[in-house]
Amino acid sequence: MAITRKQIMSVFILLVCVAGLVFSAFAEEKLKVGFVYVSPVGDAGWTYQHDLGRLELEKKLGDKIVTKYIDSVPEGPEAERVIRDLAKNGHGLIFTTSFGYMNPTLKVAKMFPKISFEHSTGYKTAKNVGTYMCRFYEARYLTGIVAGEMTKSNTLGYIAAFPIPEVIRGINAFTLGAKSVNPDVEVKVIWVNSWFDPGKEREASEALITQGADVITHHTDSTAPIMTAEEKGVYSIAYHSDMSKYGPKSHLTAATHVYGDFYVKTTQTVLDGTWKSDTVWSGIKEGSIELAPINPAVPADVVAHVEAVTKGIAEGSLHPFRGPIKDQSGKVVVETGKSLSDDDLLAMNYYVEGVLGKIPK
Amino acid sequence: MFFKIEARPEPSKAMKYFSPLVAALLMLFSGLIIFSLLGKDSIEAFYAFFIEPVNDLYGIGELFIKAAPLMLIGTGLAVGFRASIWNIGAEGQLAIGALFGGYIAIVFNDNSGFFILPLMIVAGAVGGLLWASIPAFLRTVFNANEILVSLMLNYVAILLLGLLVHGPLKDPDGYGFPQSVLFSDSALLPILMEGTRFHLGVLIAVVGVIVGWVLLQKSFTGYQIQVAGLAKNAASYAGFKYKKLIWIGLLSGGTAAGIAGVLEISGPIGQLLPTVSPGYGYAAIIVAFVGRLHPGGILLSSLLMALLYLGGESGQMNLDLPAAVTGVFQGLLLFYLLATDFLIDYRVCFSGFRKEAI
Amino acid sequence: MDFDIFIKILVAAIASGTPFVYAALGELITEKSGVLNLGVEGMMLVGAICGFIGMATTGSIFVAVVCGMAAGAFMAGIFALLTLSLMANQVASGLALTIFGVGLSSFLGLNYTSVALSGVPELHIPLLSDIPVMGELLFSHDILIYCSLFLFAAVSWFLSKTKAGLVLRGIGEAPKSAHALGYNVIAIRYIAVLFGGAMAGLGGVYLCIAYTPMWVEGMVAGRGWVSLALVVFATWRPARVMIGAYLFGGITVAQFHVQGFGIEIPSQLLSMLPYISTIIVLVFISRDPTTIRLNSPASLGATYHPSQPHS
Secondary structure, eight states: OOOOOHHHHHHHHHHHHHHHHHHHHHHTTTTTEEESSSSSSOSSSHHHHHHHHHHHHHHHTTTTTTEEEESSSTHHHHHHHHHHHHHTTSSEEEEOOSGGGHHHHHHHHHHTSSSEEEEEEEEEBTEEEEEEEEEEEHHHHHHHHHHHHOSSSSSEEESSOOOOOHHHHHHHHHHHOOOOOOOOTTEEEEEOHHHHOOHHHHHHHHOOOOHTTTTEEEEESSSSHHHHHHHTEEEEEEEESOOOOOOOOEEEEEEEEOOOHHHHHHHHHHHHTOOOOOOEEOTTTOOOOOOOOOOOSSSSHEEEEEHHHHHHHHTTTTTTTOOOEBBTOOOOOBBTTOOHHHHHTTOOOOTTTTOOOOOOO | OOEEEEOSSOHHHHHHHHHHHHHOOOOOOHHHHHHHTTOHHHHHHHHIIIGGGGGGGHOOOOOOOHHHHHHHHHHHHHHHEEEEEOOOOHHHHHHHHHHHHHHHHHTTOOOTTTHHHHHHHHHHHHHHHHHHHHHHHHHHHOOOHHHHHHHHHHHHHHHHHHHHHTTTSOOOOTTOOOOOOOOGGGGOOOOEEEEOBBBBHHHHHHHHHHHHHHHIIHHHHHHHHHHHHHHHHHHHHHTTTTHHHHHHHHHHHHHHHHHHHHHHIIIIOOOOOSOOOSSSSHHHHHHHHHTTTHHHHHHHHHHHHHHHOOOOHHHHHOOOOOOOHHHHHHHHHHHHHHHHHHHHHEEETTSSSOOOOO | HHHHHHHHHHHHHHHHHHHHHHHHHHHHHHHTTTTTOOOOHHHHHHHHHHHHHHHHHHOHHHHHHHHHHHHHHHHHHHHHHIIIOOOEEEEEEEHHHHHHHHHHHHGGGGGTTOOOOOOOOOOOOGGGGGSTTTHHSSSSSBBHHHHHHHHHHHHHHHHOHHHHHHHHHHHHOOHHHHHHHTTHHHHHHHHHHHHHHHHHHHHIIIIIIISSSSSOOTTTTTHHHHHHHHHHHHHTOOOHHHHHHEEEEEHHHHHHHHHHOOSSSOHHHHHHHHHHHHHHHHHHHHHHHHHHHHHHHHTTOOOOTTTTTOO
């Protein structure tokens, strides 16, 4: 029986298929890690910090993983589709990096029980959904110390986005830090009702400076407050990223959050098959919170004090929210010697003494 | 001039169907240019943009849930647009509809019952209607331009929704984050296709389009609207009350947008958030025009618009195309569709050719 | 509140209102010719990023201004082609222009989000800027703010004192009669639309090189829409556009000051103020039909072509 050309062809096709399968099996060994971002990466800000973490992950584990990010994903129903698409396309680990992705992440996780999900800043977990967040308030406390030392008018300005506990916690930590070195200091807060609107952030910064603030900081995403401070000749403290190039004279330091270590560690546990859903709230101790390089305008003794406090927080001998802490009415909310628990911190909905104005309800 | 534009004695029937094809061809051509400028393989890019998003059941479900609010609002707006009443405020009317409907869901969160969902939809319709009645009132009583009033009210509505979701309507156990409790099952639209997000709301939206079709094409009001749109004076000569048409035009858009808001929160979102729409209210205006203000056309154009959104995500996922390309693409397609409309009523005569009788 | 702070709010209000001045004066000319272009937001964005690219590449304010104006005019050109030559609906085309502009600007700006500009220096006019109060209020702004004042003067003069201005207004009132008198309605409307686009582009340039010297996606943040409202608010009069622009800027700035003084009003309510006040003013000026009818171009928003069918 002669071998027909057809038979040769089919054997050949079979071989190609097998080769393809083997090859794809090799290729599949690389873990696909997906990231969902709420805004474009840009050059500074929330998403930029997460992307720095992703890049570090690629650098450290690049031979074992590939990463993919989808940016500008609106919070809400769009997010669910994007997360699901990532899961469907074979991503074994997915980081969703904005609060509004919490419920969409949980919904998709239910459909893909074998995939690990990590959601940033949320409070709900599931068997295959962990959460991670940084102790931003630790950095706020440190920057408060710098601001309290550098102010001459004893008025500090704070541009805030939305009155949620995370932002209020930051305002309080900043105020406590400032008051720890300068009891006369007062903090003025202006809410701009937007995470990102350079025009409004500039106008709010100007208003604060006009009303006597000589150090301003912000809990919004753009570099406008730093640039406005530079223009008006007052000091500023950035948030998220080192923004010193936008205000070389004005920029004293920045409260930054760093994700590289966390992303590398988490991805490694997925590679090892030991990943478990967890609630991670990491700070200075774990290297998740850092200050940007401090401006030379800050005296050496202040820098030394900041470093000592940093060390104290890392070692656990110091806590930004250690009593006695009074609220605005003068009532003691944290007694001497006690520190606020994580649960109390998460639900914080009052201003401490030294903050002016009321929390918008 | 090498060519001359000339009005056709009568709108061309052939061009009515042919012009969208011309637009599609033009867009394919621009797509080729954009993709090759970005260094992507065009075939692959087109596949990612237009086929990939709908190559499975889930994708088709997504297409419909994305198109549902657009077709519903688009139809509602078309009623006003036909009478030259410009409601640009659907985005705000949608937000207020979601607010009203969401309030019902939150109040009845511990109850269950078949009445909750219909009640939410009614509340949403009322909310959108009330919000749209502000520009209608100001226009009919004070002669204030409805384009601007409805537009300004968008900002007010979204801030109002934000204020309430940050305050009294937020989940008391939600650590202060601005979002309501998750709705109970009685307040959620049932899923109609297993494994997708295709929910009852899509059918409700289609019913809305049919109602719009009957109103516009089959009723006397529809005829009045048509006449008023062609010439206000003719309408008043004919004894129609233009003020009544202003109310109908604005309220139909508001009601549709309000219902769409409820469909969003009780469908894919499942709770009340400070932002409930990624700009459906604005996109629906274009959907209405691309669909030539005809409910049937609006149905098709809403699907097209939805596909463009999904395609943008898919392009980012599969080809690393920047998200911004979607906007460029959407804009271009809309330009082409608007531009080719012209072929229906006009023809181009090249000079040097003798005019032929048609 | 002491007087000094009051002056500072006024100074800030002028800066905050300047993008509106450019965009709204441009739109005013467009609308006077009878064309309603709702795409101001898109034109401002594309103008902004092109101006920004010009500034980042050459460091020259002049180049930035030229790039931004050209880009705005290019966008307006698309709109003009659609609505004037191809008779597309003006409302729909304007909205499509905005969608296109939002996409195009973020696309063009992909590589420019990390660029820091030095900004436009304030031009302290010697001697004059040292006059107490008035000096700060009038003579210590950057050059683009002075240019906007010049634009105001030019637009007012053009509309009220020149024959060309009269022709433009006539075309907005009754395009058919103007056509019958031998004016090329379409060509003149093209010019008016392109001018509007160039000015919107310039407004965008002011935002991204002077007001907040940076590029970020969507940084115009609704100012284009407000400019549209201001034109109606002003009943199509240049002087009232100026008042409206500075008033709007003033309210925006003042709401932050109110918060800074610790007055207890939910900030969302304060953020609503500019929009609500625009509506209220709109109602007041529209209440008397004659004021609106006297100033508003009668053919605004209606498609016109010399060989128009079915009419």
